[in-house]
Each structure stands twice: as C-alpha cells, then as structure tokens.
Amino acid sequence: MPSSPSPTSGTPPISFSFTPTTTGRARLGRLATPHGDIDTPQFMPVGTQATVKSLTPSDLRNAGTQIILGNTYHLSLRPGAERVARLGGLHRFMAWDGPILTDSGGFQVFSLAHLRQVDDDGVTFASHLDGSPQRLTPERSMEIQTLLGSDIAMAFDQLVDPTLARAEVEEAMVRTHRWAERCVAAHQRADQALFGIIQGGVDLQLRRRSSTEIAGLPFDGLAVGGLSVGESKAAMAATLDVVAEALGDDPRVRYLMGVGAPLDFFAGVERGIDLFDCVLPTRVARNGQLWTREGRLNLRNARFVDDAAPLDAECPCETCRDYSRAYLAHLFRAEELLAYRLASVHNLTYTLDLMRAIRAALADGSFASLRETVAGHYERAGTKPSKPPVTAR
RNA sequence: GGGUAGGUUGAGCAGGUGGUGAGCUCCGCUGACUGUAGAUCAGCCGUCUUCGACUGUGGGGGUUCGAUUCCCUCCCUACCCA
Numbered sequence: 001m002p003s004s005p006s007p008t009s010g011t012p013p014i015s016f017s018f019t020p021t022t023t024g025r026a027r028l029g030r031l032a033t034p035h036g037d038i039d040t041p042q043f044m045p046v047g048t049q050a051t052v053k054s055l056t057p058s059d060l061r062n063a064g065t066q067i068i069l070g071n072t073y074h075l076s077l078r079p080g081a082e083r084v085a086r087l088g089g090l091h092r093f094m095a096w097d098g099p100i101l102t103d104s105g106g107f108q109v110f111s112l113a114h115l116r117q118v119d120d121d122g123v124t125f126a127s128h129l130d131g132s133p134q135r136l137t138p139e140r141s142m143e144i145q146t147l148l149g150s151d152i153a154m155a156f157d158q159l160v161d162p163t164l165a166r167a168e169v170e171e172a173m174v175r176t177h178r179w180a181e182r183c184v185a186a187h188q189r190a191d192q193a194l195f196g197i198i199q200g201g202v203d204l205q206l207r208r209r210s211s212t213e214i215a216g217l218p219f220d221g222l223a224v225g226g227l228s229v230g231e232s233k234a235a236m237a238a239t240l241d242v243v244a245e246a247l248g249d250d251p252r253v254r255y256l257m258g259v260g261a262p263l264d265f266f267a268g269v270e271r272g273i274d275l276f277d278c279v280l281p282t283r284v285a286r287n288g289q290l291w292t293r294e295g296r297l298n299l300r301n302a303r304f305v306d307d308a309a310p311l312d313a314e315c316p317c318e319t320c321r322d323y324s325r326a327y328l329a330h331l332f333r334a335e336e337l338l339a340y341r342l343a344s345v346h347n348l349t350y351t352l353d354l355m356r357a358i359r360a361a362l363a364d365g366s367f368a369s370l371r372e373t374v375a376g377h378y379e380r381a382g383t384k385p386s387k388p389p390v391t392a393r
Numbered sequence: 394g395g396g397u398a399g400g401u402u403g404a405g406c407a408g409g410u411g412g413u414g415a416g417c418u419c420c421g422c423u424g425a426c427u428g429u430a431g432a433u434c435a436g437c438c439g440u441c442u443u444c445g446a447c448u449g450u451g452g453g454g455g456u457u458c459g460a461u462u463c464c465c466u467c468c469c470u471a472c473c474c475a
Contacts, residue, residue: 071429
C-alpha cells in the first residue's frame with residue numbers, strides 16, 4: 001500500500017542532523033530549510049493569519065525567531081491561497097524571508113468543532129467569517145499549502161478531545177492515518193517538506209500504533225499532535241515517552257505541536273522533541289501576562305501602576321531595555337495598541353531565549369539545573385493560591 | 394424673579410404614578426488562556442460576622458399600616474423666558 005516513494009525526487013527539501021546529549025532522549029540539532037537553518041530544540045511563534053499578531057518581521061528577528069507558523073484554514077478563507085500565490089507566496093506576502101511551517105487546518109477540526117462536519121473524505125466547515133461552506137480534504141490542504149509556498153507543510157489530521165471514548169479517539173486516529181497516506185500521495189512539491197502527525201489521544205496503545213504507522217510513511221518529519229488540549233502533565237509525559245519509544249532511532253526531526261508553556265519545553269526536550277510551536281507566549285502577552293525571571297506577572301494588576309522597574313532586568317529585549325512596568329500597566333489600562341506589541345516582543349524574546357538556554361544547557365549538561373531554576377520562577381508566581389490570605393501592606 | 398427637565402450604589406444610565414430599587418454599561422479588582430473565531434473570556438464590583446443580614450432612590454417634613462413613588466419645603470444641576 002503506502003510503499004510509495006519519497007515525495008521528493010532529487011535533493012530533499014530539508015535536512016536534519018543532530019547529536020544525542022547526555023540528557024535523556026534530548027538532542028541538539030540543525031534543520032536546514034529552503035529559507036534558512038534552524039537550531040534545535042527550537043520554538044516557532046504562531047502567525048496564523050500571515051502575521052504574528054502585533055509584530056513585524058523585524059520584531060520577530062530581534063526576538064531571535066528562526067521559523068514561524070502560518071495556517072491553511074485561515075489563509076484559505078482570507079485572503080485566499082490562490083491570491084497569496086499570485087502575490088508571490090506567503091514569504092513575500094508577509095515580508096518574512098525566514099522559514100515558514102504551515103499547519104494543515106487539522107487543528108481547526110478540533111477548535112471549530114461546532115462549525116464543522118467530519119466524514120472519511122474530509123471536513124466541511126461553516127466559515128467562521130461568513131458561514132459559507134468550506135471543504136477541506138487532505139488533497140485540498142496540500143494544494144493550499146503548496147500555493148502558500150511554505151518550507152514545511154503539515155499533513156491534514158483529525159484531533160479529538162483525548163477524554164472521549166477510546167473508540168472515538170481510535171476512529172479519528174485511523175482516519176488521520178488514511179489522510180496521511182493521501183497527503184503523501186497528493187504532495188508534489190520538491191522544495192517543500194511534508195510532516196506527518198501522530199495521533200491517538202492519551203491512550204498509550206493507540207499512540208504506539210499511530211507512531212509506527214506515521215513513521216512508516218515517507219514524511220520528512222514527524223509531529224506529535226493532539227496534546228496540550230487539557231490533559232494532565234503526567235498524561236502528556238507518558239504519551240511522549242511511548243512515542244519516543246516507538247520511534248526509536250528514527251532520524252527525522254520531531255515536532256510537538258501546540259506546546260509552549262515554559263516548563264513544558266523541558267518535558268518535551270528530554271523526550272526527544274526538536275520543535276515546538278504555540279500561541280501561548282503571544283496570546284497571554286496580549287492579555288497582560290508577562291513571563292519573567294520573577295515568574296508570571298499580570299500587568300493589569302494594581303501593584304504595577306507605580307512600579308518603575310523593567311519587566312525583567314535580565315532580558316535584553318526592547319521592552320525591558322526602554323520601558324517600565326508602570327508604563328506597560330498604563331498602556332494596558334488605556335488599551336493602547338503599543339501594549340500588545342511591547343508585551344509580545346518581551347514574551348517572545350523570553351521564550352526564544354529560554355530555548356537558547358535549553359540548547360546551551362544540553363551542550364554543557366546543566367539541563368536539570370536550568371529546569372530547576374525556571375520551575376522556581378513559576379512556582380512562586382505561577383501556582384495559583386486557592387484562597388489568597390488577607391494581605392496587609 | 395418666572396418656567397421646563399432633572400438629582401438612583403465611583404461615572405453614565407434603566408426602573409419605579411403606594412406593598413421586594415443592588416438591573417445595565419463603563420471604571421475598578423482578580424483569575425484564565427498551550428498546532429489563535431480570543432488586543433479575548435470569566436468572576437467580583439454599597440456595607441457586614443457574606444449558603445445570610447443590613448443600608449441605600451439630594452436634605453427636611455407630611456399623608457399612610459406601608460413612600461423611591463403622593464403632598465409641602467429647601468438645596469443643587471442644565472436649559473428657556475424675563
């Protein structure tokens with residue numbers, strides 16, 4: 001059956017090389033793409049609609065971004081994949097000349113569950129913009145991603161709530177496998193990589209099976225999907241362990257989709273994950289939550305209105321270099337647009353610096369102590385007191 | 394001086410022509426956010442000993458079993474006329 005040849009003929013669109021480390025299954029690597037190289041482990045900011053919200057490509061570069069994400073579903077609705085292609089492709093359209101990975105629309109099967117119907121051939125969405133029917137199939141998803149011209153395309157998958165009955169999780173997984181074969185068959189471009197996605201919820205048997213199935217296809221990279229959707233940290237870790245075990249010494253790059261909380265990086269990296277993406281750093285930034293070496297700060301809190309200190313004294317970003325917490329607190333209260341940019345610049349810089357620190361720690365064997373340090377930051381301000389004591393100042 | 398419309402919990406408003414005014418929107422306080430329908434959402438937002446109780450409709454007085462509502466008077470605001 002899927003003994004089809006590699007979708008690429010001649011030189012592969014990407015190449016990945018890595019060296020193992022002394023830290024669990026963690027590895028240090030380098031991923032070469034048509035638009036540049038990426039150090040791994042690496043974090044990819046999410047730019048769903050051809051923009052990482054509130055940031056320019058130059059902001060992204062300054063924060064240390066090496067690769068970003070775009071989205072099939074959103075861009076096909078607006079402005080339209082064919083239009084993007086006519087305008088020179090996604091890189092040119094959004095003026096980002098670094099690598100781009102496009103998601104397949106699979107996540108919207110989950111996040112827009114109330115707006116779609118799934119069948120074995122594909123998914124019909126009621127557009128969240130105007131309600132018009134929109135059909136997404138593995139073939140159309142491949143076509144859209146080709147039109148967008150990303151460096152890395154993702155297979156079209158179905159993810160489900162892992163707490164559903166096993167039969168439902170399995171059904172979505174099996175469907176994902178069939179779609180994966182169709183994506184491989186439909187994917188034509190030689191200069192675009194294609195990653196497969198492992199599903200199976202938090203059922204370890206299903207995950208093992210899915211890992212083997214997806215790894216059996218000629219994908220350029222392997223992704224773990226369907227996690228960080230509400231399951232426990234322990235369940236995510238156990239699932240990643242099983243996947244890592246099943247993949248064995250498979251040399252392809254490994255991508256954990258949708259994970260981006262500081263401590264989650266450590267859990268992924270030590271289980272062999274090379275790539276992460278997440279909306280979390282940028283989304284929470286826009287909502288006033290800043291990640292710092294003092295933990296999570298909610299800049300909307302009254303305690304910051306007179307705070308002349310920078311967000312994070314050790315952070316090199318523009319926000320921390322030039323502005324005070326009091327100023328940011330003011331911007332958030334006044335709903336000034338600059339708040340969103342300055343906050344996003346910081347959280348992204350923080351996140352990418354953390355990934356860099358993780359790579360350095362892997363290189364010198366200090367991963368465990370780095371994790372302890374970061375955990376300390378978030379234990380203080382990150383854990384929510386169930387009932388805060390009456391505070392007197 | 395005369396007239397009109399008003400004075401409701403920080404602000405702005407609903408409501409209320411005799412029988413529970415704590416209802417809304419801002420502001421404010423707190424929390425959430427993990428392949429982005431979210432620069433969004435949720436809770437709280439008079440006081441207290443907070444599964445309840447109390448106070449409160451500009452001030453004062455009157456009628457009434459009962460007044461935010463009716464009557465008298467005073468004060469304040471906006472506008473109109475002198």
